[in-house]
Structure formats: structure tokens, C-alpha cells
Amino acid sequence: MPPPGPSANRPRSPFTPLDFQLVLLRRMADHNPDLVAAARRELGASITDMREANKRWQAMLRSPHARAAATRYRSVLGAPESTTPRRIGDLDCEALRWPVPLWPDLRFEVLLAPHGALWNEWLVRAPDARPPALRTVDDLTPWSCTVDEAARAFAPARPLEGTAPTRWGLAFTAPDGQGVRRRVVAEFTWGLLQRTAITGPEDAPGHR
Structure with a gap:
């Protein structure tokens, strides 16, 4: 049997904020491939990079040793830019937000229910950003x-x-x-x- 190649035992590189942005884009590619392609070029990433990032992300979610949502996002995106208590009905929740370089006016928000259960994860407008004028x-x-x-x-x-x-x-x-x-x-x-x-x-x- 030939010896393993030079990368056979090399540890996989950490999952980075860049990889996470590619995950966001991968889900948007079905609707807006041209916008996604332009965003990929801005990030210096290929289609293969985007697909590999999404594959790794899905593996993280489905792993039997998957970490809690807050822990997972902190490990990938670092410390949140803001952590805000939020009242929803009778429950005291927590909203964590991170900047997204690809969309400077947006933040990625994770909403955690009591005991750390994930309720929502999506993009929202940054607090100091001007909202769009939506009339028609x-x-x-x-x-x-x-x-x-x-x-x-x-x-x-x-x-x-x-x-x-x-x-x-x-x-x-x-x-x-x-x-x-x-x-x-x-x-x-x-x-x-x-x-x-x-x-x-x-x-x-x-x-x-």
C-alpha cells in the first residue's frame, strides 16, 4: 500500500466567519445565483469553497456530538457583538448578534429560549443602520x-x-x-x- 499523501493526516482547518458567510450564500443560490456569484467573488471564494463550507456546516449540525447553538456560533463567529435580553410572551429570552462583513448593515441574530434552546437564527438590520424605504x-x-x-x-x-x-x-x-x-x-x-x-x-x- 502506498504511503499516505502529505495531507492525509493534516487536521482540518477551523470553520471561520468566511466559511459561515458561504453557508448563508449557499442557501440563497437557488433563488439568486447571480447575486451569490458576485458575493462569492467579493469574498474570494469559489463554488467548490461554498459547497465544501456548507457540507462541513451540515456535518456539524448532524453530528452526534453537536454542540449547543450558542457554543457553536461562538466557536465560529467569536464573541457576539451584543447580547440583549428579550421578552417574548411569558418567556425571558436572549438575542445574540454578530456582524456579517458581506452585509455591513446587517447582523446575524440567534434567539435563545431559556436553557439555551435555539428559537431562531436569521439576518436582521444593525441597530445604527438606516432601514430601507419600503413603499411599493x-x-x-x-x-x-x-x-x-x-x-x-x-x-x-x-x-x-x-x-x-x-x-x-x-x-x-x-x-x-x-x-x-x-x-x-x-x-x-x-x-x-x-x-x-x-x-x-x-x-x-x-x-x-
Whole structure:
């Protein structure tokens, strides 16, 4: 049997914030491949790098020795930029946020329930960043807003079940460029808008 190659016993490199950004992009590539390709180039990463990062991340999640969510994110992203208590109903929760260099105006937020259970993980607007102006359907461009921003701008919005983990949907009405209100379904990945579909005018038969 030939001797092992020079990298056979080399320890795998640590999973870095760059790798995590590639994980975020991998889930967005199905909807916006051109935006993802441009972001990859900005990060200096290839498609292979992105796929390998996602493969390693999934292995971490599915490992029988998987760490708690907070521990996992701290090991990859370092100490959070902020840790904020948050009250949801009758529960005292904790929101941890980290900067995301690819999107300077956003933060990656992990919401932990009591005892460290993971409730949510998505991108939100940074506290000191200016939110987008969302007035019409035309303003809902890919990567322009987060779930909570769209829900506030076009309230009341109805949450929809996502088509896969880390995906969310919202149904609401919004005016088009001519001021006609339209029924809209918006899809989000990791909390960031990916695409919208106009399903008809607000007063279409069967609309609730």
C-alpha cells in the first residue's frame, strides 16, 4: 500500500466567519445565483469553497456530538457583538448578534429560549443602520430587506411556512407603481428577502 499523501493526516482547518458567510450564500443560490456569484467573488471564494463550507456546516449540525447553538456560533463567529435580553410572551429570552462583513448593515441574530434552546437564527438590520424605504412592490428587490422590515412596512402580513429550513414566507398586500394594491408573497432565506410573487389584485375573488 502506498504511503499516505502529505495531507492525509493534516487536521482540518477551523470553520471561520468566511466559511459561515458561504453557508448563508449557499442557501440563497437557488433563488439568486447571480447575486451569490458576485458575493462569492467579493469574498474570494469559489463554488467548490461554498459547497465544501456548507457540507462541513451540515456535518456539524448532524453530528452526534453537536454542540449547543450558542457554543457553536461562538466557536465560529467569536464573541457576539451584543447580547440583549428579550421578552417574548411569558418567556425571558436572549438575542445574540454578530456582524456579517458581506452585509455591513446587517447582523446575524440567534434567539435563545431559556436553557439555551435555539428559537431562531436569521439576518436582521444593525441597530445604527438606516432601514430601507419600503413603499411599493417595486421596492421589494432581492436582498433589500429583512422579514421584520417587510412585515412592518406592509402590515398586516401573514407568515407562511418556509419551503425548507432557514426559509420563511410572508403574504401581504402592497401598492404597485400605479397605486393599485396587489397581493404579494415574499420569500426569505436566513431572514433576507430573496424574491416576491404578485398573486393578484387585493380584491381578487377568494382573497382573505
